[in-house]
Every structure is written in C-alpha cells, then in structure tokens.
Amino acid sequence: MEVTLKILRFDPLKDKKPRFQEYVVEVYEYTRVLEALIWVRENLDPSLSFRYSCRMAQCGSCGMLIDEVPRLACKTLIKDLGRDEVTIKPLPKYRVIKDLVVEMDDFFEKHRSVKPYLIRKNREEQEKPKKFYVQLPHELQRYLNYGYCIVCGLCSSSCPNFDSSWEYLGPQALSQAYRYIVDSRDEGFEERYEVLNSNSGVWRCHFASECSENCPKGVEPAQAIQMLRRMILSFSFKKKLSLFSEKIHRLSKQ
Amino acid sequence: MERVWKWFAIRGRSVNSIAYSFHRITGIVLLIYLILHLGFLTSLRFGESLYTAFISTTVKPETLPLDSLLFLATFYHAFNGFRVVLNEFGLFYEVRRALIYLMTLLTLIFWIYSTYLMYTYVVR
Ligand code: HEM
Ligand code: FES
Numbered sequence: 051m052e053v054t055l056k057i058l059r060f061d062p063l064k065d066k067k068p069r070f071q072e073y074v075v076e077v078y079e080y081t082r083v084l085e086a087l088i089w090v091r092e093n094l095d096p097s098l099s100f101r102y103s104c105r106m107a108q109c110g111s112c113g114m115l116i117d118e119v120p121r122l123a124c125k126t127l128i129k130d131l132g133r134d135e136v137t138i139k140p141l142p143k144y145r146v147i148k149d150l151v152v153e154m155d156d157f158f159e160k161h162r163s164v165k166p167y168l169i170r171k172n173r174e175e176q177e178k179p180k181k182f183y184v185q186l187p188h189e190l191q192r193y194l195n196y197g198y199c200i201v202c203g204l205c206s207s208s209c210p211n212f213d214s215s216w217e218y219l220g221p222q223a224l225s226q227a228y229r230y231i232v233d234s235r236d237e238g239f240e241e242r243y244e245v246l247n248s249n250s251g252v253w254r255c256h257f258a259s260e261c262s263e264n265c266p267k268g269v270e271p272a273q274a275i276q277m278l279r280r281m282i283l284s285f286s287f288k289k290k291l292s293l294f295s296e297k298i299h300r301l302s303k304q
Numbered sequence: 305m306e307r308v309w310k311w312f313a314i315r316g317r318s319v320n321s322i323a324y325s326f327h328r329i330t331g332i333v334l335l336i337y338l339i340l341h342l343g344f345l346t347s348l349r350f351g352e353s354l355y356t357a358f359i360s361t362t363v364k365p366e367t368l369p370l371d372s373l374l375f376l377a378t379f380y381h382a383f384n385g386f387r388v389v390l391n392e393f394g395l396f397y398e399v400r401r402a403l404i405y406l407m408t409l410l411t412l413i414f415w416i417y418s419t420y421l422m423y424t425y426v427v428r
Contacts, residue, residue, distance in 0.1 A: 118316025210321050214308060257391050258321035259400060276394040 053077050053128055055086060057098070058139040059149050068146070071095075077128045083138065084112055084123035087150075100150040107266055110202030114150050115139040120204040122266045141207040157203050160219045163245055164227035169238025189234040196229035196274055198267040205261035205271050217250040221261035221271030224252060228274035231281065243285065252278045323384055323404050330381040337374060365426055372419040379414045383407040 053075055060068040073094050075086045084102055091098045102112040105124045112123040116138055117131055128136060144152035170176045199222065206212060206220035227246055230236045246252055252275050259272035312325045344362075347354045387407045390396055396403055 115316075210313070210317075210324060255392075256324055257388055258324035259391075260318060260321045263318040263320060270397070273394070273397045276392055276397065279392065280394055 051077055052134070053086070054135045055090065056135055056137045057090075057149070058137075059098070060140075060146050061097075061148055079127075079129055081128050082124055083114075083116055083121075083126045083128060083136065086128060086136075087123060087138075098150075099148045108200060110200035113141050113202045113204050113207070115141055115207075120208045120264050122202060122204070125266050141203060143207045143209075143212045144203070154203055156216075157206060157220070157222065158201070160206075160223040161201060161226060164219065164223045164230075164242055165238060166223075166226045166230060168230060168233060168236050169241055170235075171237045183235040185234055192232045192234075193229045196225050196232075196269055196271075199226060199229070199265075199269050200267055202266065204264050204266060205269070208260040208264040210258050210260060211254055211256060215250075215254055218254040219245070219250050221255075221275065224255075224278060225261075225269060225271035225274035228278050231278070239281070239285070243282065246278055247282050247286070252282060255279075319401060319404055323387075323408075326380060327384050327388065330377040330384075333374070333377045334381055368422060368426060371422060372415075375418045375422075376411070376415045379411045379418070380408075383411050383414075 055073045055075055056070050057073065058068050059065070059071050073090045075081075075089055077086060084105060087098070087100055088102075091100075100112070100114070100123070102124060103109040104111070107122050107125040110122075113120060114123055115121075116123065116126055117133070117136060120141055123138075138150065140146045140150045140152050144154055144157065147153050170179075201222065203222060205225075206222045209218075209221055211218055212220060224246070227242050231239050231242065255272070255275045257272060257276070261271040262269070262273065265271065312329065314322060314325070317325075344355065344358050347358050384404075384407050387403050391400055391403070
C-alpha cells in the first residue's frame with residue numbers, strides 16, 4: 051500500500067516559515083511511522099531530520115505530532131491511522147530546532163526541578179547507603195505505573211494549559227514527583243513541597259486529562275497530579291494546625 | 305492570542321479536553337451574561353423607564369432561543385464543573401470518560417426540560 055507522508059519541515063538556515071513536504075512511501079501491515087521516516091531519509095531525502103534511538107518505545111526520543119496527536123513514531127503503526135495521507139509535525143509547545151527535532155531543555159529542567167530520585171532525610175545515608183531498602187509488593191504497586199515514564203514529553207506537549215502558561219511544570223514532572231513521593235524508600239515530600247505548591251505547580255492543572263490519554267506507556271499523570279494536590283492540602287492543613295495549636299499553647303502559658 | 309485559541313482546539317483531542325474547552329467557553333459566556341445582568345440591574349438606579357427600555361429589548365418571544373442557549377451553557381457549566389470538582393479531588397478517575405457522558409446527558413435532559421417549560425410558559 052502506498053501512503054503519503056506530509057511532513058512539516060523547517061530549516062532555520064533556509065526557511066523563514068515551516069513548510070509541508072510530501073513523500074510517497076510503500077508501507078506494509080507492520081510498518082511504523084519511524085520506519086517510513088527512516089526509509090525516506092535513506093532513499094528520498096537525506097536532509098530530513100528527526101530523533102530516534104531505541105526503536106522500541108523505551109528511549110522516548112521519537113515523539114512527534116502524528117495526525118494531530120502526540121505519539122511515538124516507533125510505536126505507531128501506519129495501518130492503525132487508517133489513512134493514506136499521514137501528517138507529521140514536530141511536537142507542539144517546544145521550539146523547533148530543525149524539521150521534527152525540538153528543543154527539550156526546558157522540559158528536562160522541569161523534570162529535574164522536582165528532584166526525580168530517592169531522597170533520604172539523613173544526608174550521610176543519601177550519599178552512602180549502608181543497607182538494602184526492602185520493599186513489599188504492595189509498596190511497589192503504589193508507584194509502579196508512574197515508574198514506566200520514559201520522559202518522551204508527549205504528555206506535557208498535549209496539555210492545553212501549556213499553551214498559555216509556559217512556567218507550568220507539566221504532567222511529566224508532576225507525575226514523577228508523585229512517583230518518588232509515594233515510594234516507601236523516599237522521604238523527600240517536604241523537600242519537593244515548595245516547588246509542587248508553587249505558582250507553576252499542581253494548581254495549574256484543569257483536569258483536561260489529555261496527558262493520560264496520550265501517554266504511550268499507560269502512565270496516568272492526570273491522576274498523579276490530583277493525588278499530589280490531596281497530599282499538599284493535607285500537609286498544609288496539618289502544618290497550619292500545628293502552628294495554631296502552638297500559638298494557643300504559648301498564649302495559655304502567659 | 306494564538307495560544308489562547310489553542311485552548312479551544314478540537315483536532316486530535318480526546319473528549320476530556322473537549323469538555324475542558326466547552327467548560328471554558330461556557331464559563332466566559334456566563335461571565336458575559338452576568339456582567340450584562342448586573343448592568344441591567346444597575347440601570348434601575350437611573351429610573352424605571354431606562355430599565356424597562358433595556359428589558360423590552362431582550363425579554364420577548366423572539367429572544368427565547370437565546371435564553372434557551374443560556375440555559376444550555378449554564379447546565380453544562382454546572383454539571384461539568386461538578387464533574388471537574390469530583391475528579392480533581394481524585395475521585396472517579398478511572399471512570400472519568402463515563403462521567404463526562406453522564407454529565408452531558410444530564411445537561412441535555414435539564415436543558416430540554418427547561419426549554420420546554422420556557423416555551424409552554426410563553427405560549428400560555
Ligand atoms: C453551579 C455553578 C457552577 C459550578 C459548579 C462551576 C464550576 C466551575 C469549576 C469547577 C471551574 C474550574 C474549571 C477548571 O478547573 O478548568 C469553573 C471555571 C469557571 N467558571 Fe464556573 N461554575 C459555576 C458557575 C459559574 C458562573 C455563574 C459563572 C459566571 C460568572 C462561571 C464562570 C466561570 C469561568 C469564567 C471559569 C473559568 C474557566 C476556566 O478556567 O476554564 N461559573 N467553574
Ligand atoms: S525510538 Fe526510542 S522511543 Fe521511539
């Protein structure tokens with residue numbers, strides 16, 4: 051079967067504006083979008099740029115907008131799209147470097163800002179752990195779903211709130227914060243509290259839940275954000291309550 | 305401005321974010337209505353005749369379809385808002401899509417019934 055790939059191309063050295071270019075590709079039942087792109091680059095147009103590495107939905111490099119939906123090119127079967135013309139654009143929300151390659155520095159920076167690693171309160175233990183941290187199956191289950199994140203950026207690029215608020219940490223970073231916070235080995239909730247509760251944190255979510263719809267690994271960022279909100283609310287409430295009771299205590303002593 | 309339009313993009317979006325777009329649109333419609341409504345009420349301070357002049361331009365059988373649409377926006381915003389509140393408390397996450405359909409159904413039922421009442425009242 052022949053399929054036309056309609057690719058949004060942009061070369062900052064030549065083009066003033068992005069432009070569409072079409073390529074006709076022979077595809078089979080199991081041809082994936084990435085394979086078609088590789089074929090185009092090898093046989094028709096070596097100047098076409100796109101990112102990929104693992105070709106098996108593990109590295110998270112090949113995210114792009116395929117028929118208006120953010121998807122991994124290596125996971126998307128052309129047959130499943132059910133059309134003989136497939137539109138391919140770079141992921142929205144990110145700056146385009148060339149063709150389908152976008153700059154994701156800001157996205158990774160946001161991921162980093164929630165400290166996506168296990169935190170122990172004891173600094174020495176953090177640097178030099180002396181024992182194994184035993185984890186029971188039900189403790190694993192609490193974060194397993196969120197642990198499947200491959201940091202491909204599809205969720206954040208599909209969030210409608212990003213269109214108007216760039217500072218928003220986004221579903222990827224927030225779901226990863228949750229993944230570590232509910233890990234029985236982690237003690238870093240208070241350390242992450244500030245950034246999660248900030249202006250760019252969990253309160254920016256409007257539950258469009260597009261992130262969960264588009265995750266290629268079945269992660270549920272929309273759920274993680276709501277659970278984080280609960281945690282933040284109850285933590286702030288307890289903090290306020292203890293400050294209040296301390297005050298009462300002090301007053302009653304006077 | 306282009307970014308603002310993207311709140312309302314439909315292509316490639318799931319029903320969840322279409323519900324979100326509609327919530328935003330109906331919220332803005334209600335806000336505009338509220339401002340007009342308060343404006344009309346404020347005109348009472350400048351005398352009854354002004355108020356009557358205002359009201360006679362909007363309250364008549366020909367504008368009834370607009371009232372009906374306002375009810376549609378109101379019911380949608382209220383029911384969908386209730387759904388958002390539930391979901392944002394972390395409740396019914398797994399059935400979030402079914403909840404959208406349920407709320408839309410309730411919206412339609414309430415809307416049709418209210419429009420029916422409106423028209424029977426005016427005809428009478
Ligand atoms: C039963 C009554 C109502 C309920 C349950 C309700 C619920 C909500 C909720 C939950 C949101 C936040 C949605 C989000 O997070 O994206 C919202 C937003 C909003 N509401 Fe309402 N609302 C009600 C009545 C009204 C009225 C009377 C107005 C008119 C002034 C209004 C105007 C708005 C606007 C402008 C927004 C912002 C839209 C957005 O952020 O997308 N709402 N409403
Ligand atoms: S190439 Fe690695 S995720 Fe697609």
